[in-house]
Amino acid sequence: AIMPTLLSGIANGARQGILFKNGAQLEKIGKVRAIAFDKTGTLTTGQVQVFQVISVSEYTQLDVLKAAASVESYSEHPIGKAIVQAAGDLDWVGAVEVQAIPGQGILGIAQEQQVIVGNAIFVQKYVTNLPKELREIAQSLEQEGKTVVWVAKNPTPLFERGGEVMGVIAIADEVRSQAAATITRLKKLGVEQIVMLTGDNQETAHSVAKAVGIDRVYAQLLPEDKLDVIRRLQQEYQTVAMVGDGINDAPALAQASVGIAMGVSGSDVALETADIVLMADRLEKIAVAMHLGRRSQVIVK
Ligand code: ADP
Ligand code: MG
DSSP, X not given: OOOHHHHHHHHHHHHTTEEESSHHHHHHHTTOOEEEEEIIIIIBOOOOEEEEEEEOTTOOHHHHHHHHHHHHTTOOSHHHHHHHHXXXXXXXXXXXXXXXXXXXXXXXXXXXXXXEEEOHHHHHTTBSOOOHHHHHHHHHHHHTTOEEEEEEEESOTTSTTOBEEEEEEEEEOOBOTTHHHHHHHHHHTTOOEEEEEOSSOHHHHHHHHHHHTOOEEEOSOOHHHHHHHHHHHHHHHSSEEEEEOSGGGHHHHXXXXXXXXXXXXXXXXXXXXXXXXXXXXXXXXXXXXXXXHHHHHHHHO
């Protein structure tokens, strides 16, 4: 049977926009010693937009945008949606044989050429080189917190590294207004370790981490890498919470002692997997939930 105090804690949470799936989770969040945050869609709004398009060699900015849109039109990733929106009604043609690789990028065949869009490591597999001047521009954009995706074309898809870079697209995403205050609050509540987990690159991740006050960053992670970090944190801190929104966060949310999902930006899988849902994406409610959890423990004793 659920203790009356737990019940009132859950009701109290619901009133404040925190949905606890059961009473055990209310108690557990009071014992959390480490918290991992996803970046895109969790610490940031996830409402990404194309910020800048840069082309190289004979290509124009429009060529870059159109090529990217031809494959991204099949993508469910926020980056893909932002690119398609920016391409608007330019005359791009949808690609065929499109393949999305989670946490890396997407590729397909458009007008008999292979088009590759994704992070530097991914695109590098298909091209002879990433132009140095473009790498420098990409790095400075990343230091400002932008996510940079590379766009390349490979006329000989059977010869993997025969491609050529067309340009880069810088994507902007806003840090949530309550993010920094939430981190400060959690530190004050005595949470010993707060980390960021992201599939995005080091530079962008560190820039966002700095803006919100997180010192420890794990970047360029695949979904299973996020789960591994949670496991390692559990060895050190036992009770570990994970906060996320994406399909790529689901394994980590399931592994965490307490999985917390963003109610609005959260994907269905994240919402189903999580133990606690933050209605209206109110990050600052995590501190409230911890407080309710601690109080329920005191009263139960
Ligand atoms: P996060 O953990 O920040 O939510 P993801 O794991 O979804 O990020 O993606 C990690 C990185 O992989 C992105 O920052 C981007 O560089 C690249 N990527 C993934 N999907 C796509 C896509 N559809 N188009 C372009 N790049 C992509
Ligand atoms: Mg995310």
